Amino acid sequence: MNNGYILITGASSGIGYQLAKIYAQKGRKLILVARTLAPLVALQQQYVGNIEVIQADLSCLEEAKHVYLFTQKQGWFIHTLINNAGVGLLGDFTQTELEEEIAMVNVNIQSLMILTKLYLQDMLKMNKGHILNVSSVAGEMPGGPQMAVYYATKAFVTSFSQGLRYELRHTGINVSILAPGPTLTNFVKTATGTENSTLFAMLKFQTAETVAQYTEKHLSKGKLIIPGFWNKLMVYGHRFLPRALVIALINRIQSSKKAS
Numbered sequence: 001m002n003n004g005y006i007l008i009t010g011a012s013s014g015i016g017y018q019l020a021k022i023y024a025q026k027g028r029k030l031i032l033v034a035r036t037l038a039p040l041v042a043l044q045q046q047y048v049g050n051i052e053v054i055q056a057d058l059s060c061l062e063e064a065k066h067v068y069l070f071t072q073k074q075g076w077f078i079h080t081l082i083n084n085a086g087v088g089l090l091g092d093f094t095q096t097e098l099e100e101e102i103a104m105v106n107v108n109i110q111s112l113m114i115l116t117k118l119y120l121q122d123m124l125k126m127n128k129g130h131i132l133n134v135s136s137v138a139g140e141m142p143g144g145p146q147m148a149v150y151y152a153t154k155a156f157v158t159s160f161s162q163g164l165r166y167e168l169r170h171t172g173i174n175v176s177i178l179a180p181g182p183t184l185t186n187f188v189k190t191a192t193g194t195e196n197s198t199l200f201a202m203l204k205f206q207t208a209e210t211v212a213q214y215t216e217k218h219l220s221k222g223k224l225i226i227p228g229f230w231n232k233l234m235v236y237g238h239r240f241l242p243r244a245l246v247i248a249l250i251n252r253i254q255s256s257k258k259a260s
């Protein structure tokens, strides 16, 4: 991880921001990507010389390609790509806004796939690199009523990353998946519109800092990185239950969010 840059998407808040802070403190060379520049610039000013920032809206696929072209033009080799940017949306699929779902699919799936495809070419030339795709415990579930598209995007991230890791098994390139559970970040507010619901009283939240610290510690060996005991229990435990029951339970939990 010492040669080249670590590129983190969604580095302006939450898990991505905390990861950026950890790597900046370790003196790593970073490229930070998000729409909101201020937190990125603040880190850049704090760790002078080690951080580059790129403002990009990853719901626009051309901007994802532009991120790659810009770094390529600068001659920056990305050794570690952290596809962390992600958004969620709560609500019945019949009631939610299609445009928001399209933007979610663009950020959570399409831009992640585009950046992976493009940076992978350079990693293959060097026969080294690491891709960390941020999925979710949701990505392991058989379905997520009331957040159906979000759960499906994370299932994509998990499935895609596992397939890619196998394809790359004889190369020097690693693919890891981070599957956080409920984490106290802006995501909670932006995805669900609330943070004071029954759901949030029920769930075991971690801080973004804890998730980022755990991730950094387990990245070099981790294939599926699941921070926290309760999240591991959800991922491995639900496999012993009928899929229909798991979906009904998720529906119950998600509905409590809407009701509150």
Ligand SMILES: NC(=O)c1ccc[n+]([C@@H]2O[C@H](COP(=O)([O-])OP(=O)(O)OC[C@H]3O[C@@H](n4cnc5c(N)ncnc54)[C@H](OP(=O)(O)O)[C@@H]3O)[C@@H](O)[C@H]2O)c1
Binding pocket: 009, 010, 011, 012, 013, 014, 015, 016, 033, 034, 035, 036, 037, 056, 057, 058, 059, 060, 084, 085, 086, 087, 088, 107, 134, 135, 136, 137, 179, 180, 181, 182, 183, 184, 185, 186, 187, 188, 190, 208
């Ligand atoms: N929090 C949870 O409970 C939880 C659980 C499981 C998985 N996750 C996953 O963890 C990842 C990080 O989320 P978080 O919890 O840290 O939430 P967060 O604090 O809301 O951070 C999301 C990041 O994604 C960026 N982003 C969102 N839309 C973007 C766009 N159109 N273009 C570029 N960047 C965009 C945001 O930056 P700007 O708004 O500045 O662009 C922000 O930096 C996501 O993939 C999320 O799905 C979160």
